[in-house]
Amino acid sequence: MLKDIQNRWEKLGQDFEAKPEAALEHAVTELIKEGDVIFLTAFGAEGCVIFHMIAELVKSGKIPEPITELEQLNQKSEQGRLAIVNLDTGYQFKETIELKDQLEEKYGLKVIMLEPKLSVAEQDAQYGKDLFKTDPDQCCYMRKLVPLAELLDGRLAWITSIRRDQSSHRASAMAFEYDRKFKLGKINPLIKWSKSDIWKCIHENQIPYNLLLDQGYDSIGCEPCTSPGEGRKGRWAGKDKIECGLHIQEEEMEQGGEFTI
Numbered sequence: 001m002l003k004d005i006q007n008r009w010e011k012l013g014q015d016f017e018a019k020p021e022a023a024l025e026h027a028v029t030e031l032i033k034e035g036d037v038i039f040l041t042a043f044g045a046e047g048c049v050i051f052h053m054i055a056e057l058v059k060s061g062k063i064p065e066p067i068t069e070l071e072q073l074n075q076k077s078e079q080g081r082l083a084i085v086n087l088d089t090g091y092q093f094k095e096t097i098e099l100k101d102q103l104e105e106k107y108g109l110k111v112i113m114l115e116p117k118l119s120v121a122e123q124d125a126q127y128g129k130d131l132f133k134t135d136p137d138q139c140c141y142m143r144k145l146v147p148l149a150e151l152l153d154g155r156l157a158w159i160t161s162i163r164r165d166q167s168s169h170r171a172s173a174m175a176f177e178y179d180r181k182f183k184l185g186k187i188n189p190l191i192k193w194s195k196s197d198i199w200k201c202i203h204e205n206q207i208p209y210n211l212l213l214d215q216g217y218d219s220i221g222c223e224p225c226t227s228p229g230e231g232r233k234g235r236w237a238g239k240d241k242i243e244c245g246l247h248i249q250e251e252e253m254e255q256g257g258e259f260t261i
């Protein structure tokens with residue numbers, strides 16, 4: 001049964017290899033009939049492009065507006081739903097939150113902000129101040145992985161903004177694949193895009209983007225763990241960590257992927 005599901009996503013990945021961008025429309029117009037599809041974004045340049053693509057699909061009438069409340073999403077539904085979700089770790093830059101507001105206003109679509117169980121103050125009290133310094137894996141686990149795993153449980157698929165040229169872990173990503181860690185489909189429409197493709201799209205369509213990208217930041221995550229730098233070099237700079245674990249599969253983790261629980 002699991003093998004059949006994996007084979008199905010693998011086959012879809014091969015079918016859409018020539019044009020991975022089309023995976024987005026296929027997922028939110030066809031596959032969504034089978035279950036919920038979640039677009040997870042931290043509002044990087046790529047995420048803003050997918051936000052724009054979703055808004056275009058809504059504008060053209062091909063899909064309804066994404067769901068707006070977490071409570072709705074947590075209610076059972078016969079009909080698959082699309083939701084745009086941000087992992088609100090409590091550590092995001094103010095520029096990132098301002099960008100979220102801008103995107104919502106420009107496109108009239110709401111983002112669901114998914115918070116971890118513990119506030120930053122509660123985490124400090126229970127685990128010691130600034131866990132991101134002493135144990136960033138544990139911090140990412142509690143503030144990103146656990147909330148995301150709970151959100152994705154029982155959904156059909158999630159949409160991500162990863163590009164193949166961003167890191168070695170992402171180099172073999174397909175337009176559709178089965179996510180063995182979270183146990184659902186994964187849709188990666190931008191895998192073949194280069195950084196310049198992304199910026200061309202942003203400028204041509206006047207898509208809002210994070211102003212930190214103009215200040216030498218290439219990849220923007222939580223404020224304490226992000227510095228200016230090329231590619232993902234500014235993420236967890238000075239630490240042997242390049243991913244928060246969201247896009248690393250179990251086998252890679254077992255083979256020395258940097259995220260361990």
Ligand code: SF4
Nearest residue numbers: 132136139140222225
């Ligand atoms: S990126 Fe840093 S602050 Fe954010 S959850 Fe991970 S360790 Fe914590």
